[in-house]
Amino acid sequence: MAKIKPQALLLQSKRKKGPNRIxxxxxxxxxxxxxxxxxxxxxxxxxxxxxxxxxxxxxxxxxxxxxxxxxxxxxxLPGYAIIDTHKGSITVELFKDSSPDVVDEFIDLCQRGRLKGMLFRHIIKHYVIQAGDIDKLGSIEDWTTRGKHYSQLDTSLKHEAFMLGTSKAKHDNQGFDLYITTAPMPDLSEKLIVFGRVIKGEDVVQEIEEVDTDEHYQPKSGIGITNVTLKPKI
The missing domain is CATH 1.20.5 (Single alpha-helices involved in coiled-coils or other helix-helix interfaces)
Structure with a gap:
């Protein structure tokens, strides 16, 4: 048997133990x-x-x-309306944000000329004046009794005078009515939808309020709205 040289054994050992190269x-x-x-x-x-x-x-x-x-x-939408009457002009600010539907209806009626010639149907002194197509105010005794009662109360109430509103009744078949209060009305929300307030012409409202009326609170002489002009600003 042939002998393996020491150098050959060393090389063979290194090959077996050395890691594989990548x-x-x-x-x-x-x-x-x-x-x-x-x-x-x-x-x-x-x-x-x-x-x-x-x-x-x-x-x-x-x-x-x-x-x-x-x-x-x-x-x-116009923010103001100038209501011309037989007694003078009344400027109102419209509540576009709080009463958008009623303001839309009011503006539409104004643009179609429906408010021209509209008469003031009922006038209750120190309480309210009503104009419109509806020749009915409801229970007159109820309105006047409340009016006399509220006129004796403190004026710092929820609903002030010279507010513009319309009845809560549907207007489809009954027409449209306007109310301007002439005294504070704490229960205003029970009857009316407020959609504006008078900012100029309070004296005209008071002059209308002073006209002579019959026992049914209807003016003895015809007085009404002659024209309405819509304004974006005043």
Whole structure:
């Protein structure tokens, strides 16, 4: 049997115990795979973050557009009306925010000329004057009794004088009526929908209030509205 030289044994031992070397090609491929994976993850994150931001901006734009549309619709409505009567002019501010439906109806009637020639049907001194198509005030005794009672109360009440309102009854088949209070009415909300207030011409309202009436509180001489002019500002 041939003897193996010591140097040959040493080389053979190193080959068995030494680690396997990784080739350069494997290292390059592994590095490329890691880089591609990181690029994919980064691009995916950027895409979804941009998409979320875009959706959020679109939602904000939609809300802003809706709000601006509603605001522009409100701002387009006239805010004031000048009611010309046989006694003079009465300027009223319309409550567009608190009573939009009634204000819309009032403006529509004014634009169609329905309020021209409208007569004051009932006048109760120190309480209310009523004009409109409806020749009925309800229980006159009820209104006058309340009027006498409230005229003796403190004036710092919920509903002040010179408020513009209309009855809560449906106006489809009964026409439209206007009320201007001439004294505080604490229970105003029980009968009327307030949609404005007199800001100029209180003396005209009081002059109308002083006209002679019969036992049914109807004016003895015809007095009414001659014209209504709508204004965006005063």
């Amino acid at each position: 080739s350069v090609t494997s290292i390059v491929l592994f590095t490329l795979i890691v880089v591609l994976a990181l690029c994919f993850l980064f691009s995916s994150y950027k895409h979804w973050s941009q998409r979320s931001s875009f959706q959020a901006e679109n939602q904000e734009l939609v809300v802003e557009d809706e709000n601006s549309f509603m605001d522009s619709k409100k701002s387009d």
